[in-house]
Amino acid sequence: MIQNVGNHLRRGFAxxxxxxxxxxxxxxxxxxxxxxxxxxxxxxxxxxxSQLVLPCHTNQHSELSVGQLLKWIDIAACLSAxxxxxxxxxxxxxxxxxxxxxxxxxxxxxxxxKVNRAFxxxxxxxxQVVSEDMxxxxxxxxxxxxxxxVAHREISKVKLKQITPRTEEEKTEYSVAAERRRMRMVYxxxxxxxxxxxxxxxxxxxxxxxxxxxxxxxxxxxxxxxVPSHANHQGNTFGGQIMAWMExxxxxxxxxxxxxxxxxxxIEMFHFRGPSQIGDRLVLKAIVNNAFKHSMEVGVRVxxxxxxxxxxxxxxxxxxxxxxxxxxxxxxxxxxxxxxxPGDGERRYREASARKKIxxxxxxxxxxxxxxxxxxxxxxxxxxVYLSYNNVSSLKMLVAKDNWVLSSETNQVRLYTxxxxxxxxxxxxxxxxxxxxxxxxxxxxxxxxxxxxxHYRSAELLQQVDEDDAIYHVISPxxxxxxxxxxxVILASRxxxxxxxxxxxxxxxxxxxxxxRETPEYRRGETLCSGFCLxxxxxxxxxxxxxxxxxxxxxxxLTTNVAGLSSEFCTTFKACEQFLLDNRNDLAxxxxxx
Ligand code: COA
Ligand code: ADP
Numbered sequence: 001m002i003q004n005v006g007n008h009l010r011r012g013f014a015x016x017x018x019x020x021x022x023x024x025x026x027x028x029x030x031x032x033x034x035x036x037x038x039x040x041x042x043x044x045x046x047x048x049x050s051q052l053v054l055p056c057h058t059n060q061h062s063e064l065s066v067g068q069l070l071k072w073i074d075i076a077a078c079l080s081a082x083x084x085x086x087x088x089x090x091x092x093x094x095x096x097x098x099x100x101x102x103x104x105x106x107x108x109x110x111x112x113x114k115v116n117r118a119f120x121x122x123x124x125x126x127x128q129v130v131s132e133d134m135x136x137x138x139x140x141x142x143x144x145x146x147x148x149x150v151a152h153r154e155i156s157k158v159k160l161k162q163i164t165p166r167t168e169e170e171k172t173e174y175s176v177a178a179e180r181r182r183m184r185m186v187y188x189x190x191x192x193x194x195x196x197x198x199x200x201x202x203x204x205x206x207x208x209x210x211x212x213x214x215x216x217x218x219x220x221x222x223x224x225x226x227v228p229s230h231a232n233h234q235g236n237t238f239g240g241q242i243m244a245w246m247e248x249x250x251x252x253x254x255x256x257x258x259x260x261x262x263x264x265x266x267i268e269m270f271h272f273r274g275p276s277q278i279g280d281r282l283v284l285k286a287i288v289n290n291a292f293k294h295s296m297e298v299g300v301r302v303x304x305x306x307x308x309x310x311x312x313x314x315x316x317x318x319x320x321x322x323x324x325x326x327x328x329x330x331x332x333x334x335x336x337x338x339x340x341x342p343g344d345g346e347r348r349y350r351e352a353s354a355r356k357k358i359x360x361x362x363x364x365x366x367x368x369x370x371x372x373x374x375x376x377x378x379x380x381x382x383x384x385v386y387l388s389y390n391n392v393s394s395l396k397m398l399v400a401k402d403n404w405v406l407s408s409e410t411n412q413v414r415l416y417t418x419x420x421x422x423x424x425x426x427x428x429x430x431x432x433x434x435x436x437x438x439x440x441x442x443x444x445x446x447x448x449x450x451x452x453x454x455h456y457r458s459a460e461l462l463q464q465v466d467e468d469d470a471i472y473h474v475i476s477p478x479x480x481x482x483x484x485x486x487x488x489v490i491l492a493s494r495x496x497x498x499x500x501x502x503x504x505x506x507x508x509x510x511x512x513x514x515x516x517r518e519t520p521e522y523r524r525g526e527t528l529c530s531g532f533c534l535x536x537x538x539x540x541x542x543x544x545x546x547x548x549x550x551x552x553x554x555x556x557x558l559t560t561n562v563a564g565l566s567s568e569f570c571t572t573f574k575a576c577e578q579f580l581l582d583n584r585n586d587l588a589x590x591x592x593x594x
Pocket of ligand 1: 091120121123184236237239271275
């Protein structure tokens, strides 16, 4: 059941706002209040905002300032969160944002926000920004954003009601939101660990200092007084307002380096560490941390204090922004080298280089904006969190598709197929009299798979990355007419349910390990998206599904099974059932708590 698969990494965050396409799955009768006038199904948490860009909203290029856009995004997202929560909400964080287009004065900005998932007191809100030119009637996607809002009630901690996703897109977002939350919660620690453990090389010593711009020249300090117009009805400063002030000082710092008008390309995650209220003084400090060939990283820090207690400063936020300077043809211009201050400046200079690598990994593995990515992404400590995210979210997206077709049913094993533009995928499903947590434990240990899957000759554990992620070297017999056996280096990422109704997930994808490169002995096979979902159907009753996304190498084998010319899939899956039944009591004591 492993395969050669094609290239399919353009998923992840990039598909967040794919469309409101699968409207057919929404039952109208079920949605009181979820209807838009004559438009069909509309997500009940969806909020739309349209703004005409006026000169007062623009920057020095007569384009909409990112700060203003962030304010609108934050308000639309907050209103969507409050619509779901029914009580006041505050911005806890805003994930990375990449800006694809600028917006000119006279154009219209359309913002759509909806709650993807509610957890305990927090919610993930997805925001889509599209600009519209009224004269040409053209529209452009400007950016997509994901914000976390936390609901607050004075008397008690809020327990939010769950979101019920209806459409395929909503189901995908709902499912993947749990994985994104997991990544967000470890974000700061991940970055800290990487910065602490990474050997960051720089060429500071070898550069000609005379042609460098001292970083000190770019330092900015600015103070803001929070007045009622910056705050919500509870007196809390809007997150969007703080982000706008941060963007303002960052732009000044960037301009001082390049002596030109910079353009903001990307913002790294904003995390609001603590609240700020009307009457607070906010001190914003920014400096260019590093200038690369065509882009620079500006860091901004915000602290708050009350007039009566200036020494008690509260750290509100720190963020890093990437700027470029564009020429008349919109091409990024060369930037001058920067000379950091000894001490903190040099540390930030090195850390900015490391962050650049992390940012690229995150962008290409998580956001998956590229058109071509090698199937087996190289495994390294700096991208392991994102590869693990990608592994699980790819499987969840496949599971959430709503155009699966039942192809056959033999011996209570159902085979479903899905034909996409590029891929033929299948999943097999059966109900087994085994506890879901047991099945999860048994199936997530790939070294036991040769017992029931004859396509696994052996599976050796190479690296136990953490409690939930492990890398295996799998050897499988030659496939259809080949003489060489195949081998795979597979990352297995497992997840327990985040909520009632969520499945246990075991996601599998190929990775490239420097210690286990392709050898002449084996033909290197690759799998990009396969794995198990296990749903608890009752006590000692589990629905086991195995998913696989196939492309050319595996296609013949798959179509033979789908067409009923072979029953090998079914036989293998039945062997899996027997394995689970034979080992149903084979439990580590720790499992009882799963
Ligand atoms: N990103 C996303 N969500 C986060 C988060 C982060 N960096 N940090 C915490 N959360 C979530 C937690 O997962 C938890 O969600 P859950 O209840 O659904 O499980 C929720 O926030 C509360 O977490 P908890 O640990 O109880 O609280 P905390 O002490 O970490 O406080 C905030 C979290 C967001 C409430 C707090 O940091 C805060 O008040 N920040 C300022 C918010 C604000 O005022 N923003 C406007 C601009 S200043
Ligand atoms: P770190 O120093 O580890 O980067 P901080 O949260 O203290 O983390 O600061 C975030 C960023 O804000 C820094 O990287 C820097 O770019 C900017 N910054 C912090 N302090 C100052 C300051 N005193 N003057 C100018 N910019 C600052």
